[in-house]
Amino acid sequence: MNTDDIQDQLESLTISPINVKLKRLPRLSDYIPDLKSYTNPLQHNAFYHHSDHDGFYISHSDIILRQIVFDFSGNFPSSAPHLAYHHAGPRKEILFDPKRVRAAIVTCGGLCPGLNTVIRELVIGLWELYGVREIFGIKAVVTIYVNNMTRLNPKQVYIIGGDGTLRGAVQIFNEIQRRKLNVAVTGIPKTVDNDVGIIDRSFGFQTAVEMAQQAISAAHVEAESAPNGIGLVKLMGRNTGHITLDATLSSCDVDCCLIPEHDFYLEGKGGLFEFLDLRLKENGHAVVVVAEGAGQDIIPRPDSQTQKTDDSGNPVFLDIGVWLKTELKKWWEREHKGELFTIKYIDPTYMIRAVTANATDNLYCTLLAHSAIHGIMAGYTGFVTGPINGNYAYIPMDEVAHAKSPVNTNDHKWAWVRSVTAQPDFLRT
Amino acid sequence: MNTDDIQDQLESLTISPINVKLKRLPRLSDYIPDLKSYTNPLQHNAFYHHSDHDGFYISHSDIILRQIVFDFSGNFPSSAPHLAYHHAGPRKEILFDPKRVRAAIVTCGGLCPGLNTVIRELVIGLWELYGVREIFGIKAVVTIYVNNMTRLNPKQVYIIGGDGTLRGAVQIFNEIQRRKLNVAVTGIPKTVDNDVGIIDRSFGFQTAVEMAQQAISAAHVEAESAPNGIGLVKLMGRNTGHITLDATLSSCDVDCCLIPEHDFYLEGKGGLFEFLDLRLKENGHAVVVVAEGAGQDIIPRPDSQTQKTDDSGNPVFLDIGVWLKTELKKWWEREHKGELFTIKYIDPTYMIRAVTANATDNLYCTLLAHSAIHGIMAGYTGFVTGPINGNYAYIPMDEVAHAKSPVNTNDHKWAWVRSVTAQPDFLRT
């Protein structure tokens, strides 16, 4: 195929300039004058030699576009700025003398597949690549404060935790900036639910989907083996249905996928009961997966719990799985009295969080940890590292701390679920 | 955080227009006059209702940018055109009457994790979403020809196979176009090695990496349990080192990763022996992974094989794993006579290809199959579907058939391996 052929296949689009805006990242040198810089010690490895053009070092001018899907018919290019982020990776010049670095690795909250890999790779990367010799770990059950932190006198702080932790890390970072301390801070979002925005996904998520698929597969086998068998699986996800959604698309055995972002109802035309009735008639069995945050507003809440909130001030979650199981039984008893019926209910939550990360997540965790180290060594601070469209980027921490990542049900991802399951849209037309 | 705050964080970049070029996709209506169009039957589902703005249908003007990492310092925007592709997904208007469609699913060549999912989802998608009732399978051992094909009189042809198969599919497509037949053709690349260009990755690849990681883990445990133990793992990849590379980054137990795209040598300064000597001294054991296509030009080829080629005219591959094992033994015997030494060699090839796809690959295969169906139904032909930067696109088939996907050792992906393993660059400086 020669160049002309290729040209023939191109359809020219006349477009206006794309107005790209780069998300600026704070650096220690922004507020600490005369900060000394050093050559990256990777440069001194006896076994390899970097040329300026071998792609090993990433420069400050390497950026990643966030939006990559456009509709050129009308709203492309839109007047809204197109955001870009710094590309993660080792910088040739760093702002720390590794020999004098004290690094703190702070972890908060519960388990997540891959957490051990992140911690191990932070330690290995700091120790072996940069020669850092003072690394200590802090297991923070609830909160960390700047004062605690400064007492330990770290130069680099790696904070691994959920959204609450990230918001705390932003405050720590702000205070450090205010005091003009020579301390760099990075956050590593830990949420198996994948409910953090901007980045492609959070670590542990793929492993959770793998385990969720196994639970769905078990539910399917159970459902198939009984007359009018229903397999019901409750999956993690208080705010978002990502695990439920991906597990649905992975397993192909799901008849209906219920998530917090999309309301549903049980009774009446277009409701869950009518739909399941049809599926049981057609196939003899059905599988329903439900995210733990789904349907919270249709479960009758006892008066005593109406205003009940947990320690963080969030309303107490009601158990959608157990409630749904009960309602399905009542429905069948009402509508199909005397006919055989079986529900098998699976809640694999605590078998998911404790498993070892799969290869995909391990690779992710390794690059995440090393990206974080390279970023901090380069003097960036107040940032989060993570993949954007498959490439690792540095993102301002406060932006990540406040970004949500709901399933966009007006987008194509949810459409896949609808087209694969052919489930109701619950729109009460 | 109010809008002003966000604006403060943006760094404006004044850039020239990006010259986006869309890869045009052939459609049946290009060469068949007066082709009737139909409403997508998804529109008639009793349980859901599409509005024009719910993102369910994808339009012809939805495109995906291919290049998303830029260096804005000098070469951004470059004068080279920035390529874009059509977004995959269901179209509201289709060019087939599903009731009269005969669909052929053609598979060529060996096993690949996920192959069964692709086939099953093609059948389910055609049958359940579109109501197609004539679907047949063809298992092509070697080659398929247009005449064979036309005798079976399919209207839609889904061809699943390796690069040879894809090139054959292009010829079939060209001939169909020449004869102006009302037959749409799509290709689905099947290569566990991930050696196909443009798309993010091929199906089965993630599962192969998972299994490869297990083999590496076993090699590591074996190496650790013996004094001066070396674990040597040969992984799939004749042309590319993708599996080897990703498994290396997933496992963190690898000391040296050898791939076809990067030459290496054994003896002398900066060579493999010197490096392993050092690692054995430091750690007492080492793990080497090697892609089957690596080092083909340093294995002494007996005269009889110098010109030997296989049935496809490619030079016969020599077994890098067995050769390396032998050379390492000889080296140790020569340099460390009398010292204990153990090599454990693992070749997991045929245990990798036969496993069930993991959740990540299953999800991929489902979207792949459904994307292919939606594209064909919309009248696109001569195309391949696959993810570009995480979004499913339609790509001209001849472009994919000729695109290679080597590991770019001047790019950042290889740099990760070098920084994680700290292995030699084998540059003989």
Added chain:
Amino acid sequence: MNTDDIQDQLESLTISPINVKLKRLPRLSDYIPDLKSYTNPLQHNAFYHHSDHDGFYISHSDIILRQIVFDFSGNFPSSAPHLAYHHAGPRKEILFDPKRVRAAIVTCGGLCPGLNTVIRELVIGLWELYGVREIFGIKAVVTIYVNNMTRLNPKQVYIIGGDGTLRGAVQIFNEIQRRKLNVAVTGIPKTVDNDVGIIDRSFGFQTAVEMAQQAISAAHVEAESAPNGIGLVKLMGRNTGHITLDATLSSCDVDCCLIPEHDFYLEGKGGLFEFLDLRLKENGHAVVVVAEGAGQDIIPRPDSQTQKTDDSGNPVFLDIGVWLKTELKKWWEREHKGELFTIKYIDPTYMIRAVTANATDNLYCTLLAHSAIHGIMAGYTGFVTGPINGNYAYIPMDEVAHAKSPVNTNDHKWAWVRSVTAQPDFLRT
């Protein structure tokens, strides 16, 4: 080592004769006069040749001892008869002409790992080894009757099901004998709980233990990751604690193992709370596993349920797992108000039954199915096949149908659990 040495090591025991009693097995020839016999078609295989002494065929006089552990100090040999059973395996002479056999494979009730292997091997064994060409399957949801059965006119009936099914099979067999029908019946016990007597274990049990161990491991990881963390796992076993017991011994992470055969209590000296208090103080976490049938008489039963029985007349089971979780929370709140505490509760039931059998169970299922076929072909009827002390035996069906297999807490198996966990004996001394 010569023979004298060996003799030196032997300590002679003068013992009275062991009074061995063989459990007689019914045969069709017992009540059908002049039944023709045939040479086993295995004899005609072109590829192998049996001599009379190669151990291939088993004879009627090959028997297996049931009791093999003795205390020679006083009660050995006891006056009680020592039972023996016929050894399972192919007989040289059979009582069916395979070409004229109609075989029915009847399955009742729920899932069990290995069920598919048993069915497949029954079909393969009948078809390939004996040349039977009429094999049909019956999925009995509830009950089967002789009349149903005879209408289908089978000559051989293989009934796979739980204890209720086996008792039904005994009735069918008795009726067949009464009518002197030329129909042989065998039962294959299906109970993942391993609650059937005489045989070493039931199929699926080892796989269930494997999965249970995974659940315990997850609970342990969860418990370890939280201050004062308790992992609570409920395992299958309404009548017996075999799964719970074996999973406890397999996992080594269990602090307390609660089974139906051994009462326990929560409050007071030597109770569960006191014990857990101590373990949390010593280790910071604890893991409790409980069989679903444990503690049924200490859970307060609402009046409405006092007399409630299920369809089979058994008292309704209360959920020990959920109750225990609640009680533990209340206890902590009462005794340790304000101190951090976490319980993670795992109920893996429906993820256990649906998994594929492991190698151990697959091997078992294969030998089970083939033993059953060989036995029936030899004309035995009204029997169950299963391993006794590791060797496959034929056992009268009514004996198995009425044998229970509780964990003997006055025996050494339970002692292992006590010595491994050092848990309380709950004896309220």
Added chain:
Amino acid sequence: MNTDDIQDQLESLTISPINVKLKRLPRLSDYIPDLKSYTNPLQHNAFYHHSDHDGFYISHSDIILRQIVFDFSGNFPSSAPHLAYHHAGPRKEILFDPKRVRAAIVTCGGLCPGLNTVIRELVIGLWELYGVREIFGIKAVVTIYVNNMTRLNPKQVYIIGGDGTLRGAVQIFNEIQRRKLNVAVTGIPKTVDNDVGIIDRSFGFQTAVEMAQQAISAAHVEAESAPNGIGLVKLMGRNTGHITLDATLSSCDVDCCLIPEHDFYLEGKGGLFEFLDLRLKENGHAVVVVAEGAGQDIIPRPDSQTQKTDDSGNPVFLDIGVWLKTELKKWWEREHKGELFTIKYIDPTYMIRAVTANATDNLYCTLLAHSAIHGIMAGYTGFVTGPINGNYAYIPMDEVAHAKSPVNTNDHKWAWVRSVTAQPDFLRT
């Protein structure tokens, strides 16, 4: 069913006395006069209380019968003595003061699934059950001598290793006895091949079979996917075919199983080629599994290797897998020139040894370790612990060190393989 009914089913056998001989176990008190005895500290646990009849303690008079399958027709009871062994488990009285015990755990040789469990449980059992506080580990690469041993001054020695190690342990034990040292020695056989006699199986074996089954399954999938496809799997087992045999019975996909204990040949009537020819014609594919020690005398041995022996004096093993693969290819080329043919060869050896033990092996390893401790504490020495007919026994160490465990091809276990695969008997009739 009343007692009379049961009696009716019993067939009386008049038999002569069984002449049971108990294998005497050496005890420290045999040659050390006035050895003090102590109450087992298990007696002092705050949470449980042993009565004399609760089965917790095992006494010296508890024995296990080894032979349990008899042919009562002629050779029962035989005049040969029927062997019995001491039952393993905690003794109420022990011969060590745990507080003053120094325990050495010695491991020799390569990996085996479950090895870590054995070591961990030895440590936990000594520490937690008996309160031993001096425990140290020795990793012996090659040999250990009494002098080394005594220098470390242990009171209890737990030696884990293969048959060579066990024979060395016997020598150590003999020397200790000769010197009348107050040191107890126990051996724990470590051989994944299961080639040790008397005991039911060695630890790690079940896990190896599980992995072997996976390899066979992969070979089967590969073979099925190609025209005239042969899957060839080489499994561990130099002296015995146990892994190969059990994996064959577990997998049901095997057409031919080749083991060291049974000769086979390739060419001519009744040979492997003729058999595979038939299977390929019938089924289109075939699976062959071969133990690494099979067929050693039919592989042409180059002159240079005729007398070659390895370091231990054993003849060098030739690679049956690679040779068979080559011979099969030559045969097909010769007999079926031009017809498609594929062999996929899998050697999973080093992926088997490194995996984590499954639940069955973990349970085994736990009981093994605790049995060993209880035995040593009771003053037994020079013994091995292991299951006999499913019950843990103490066996004189020299007996185990010299017992082989070949597959008995004149017994029923091999008959199962023959009846399941219907493979040739290779008897050249």
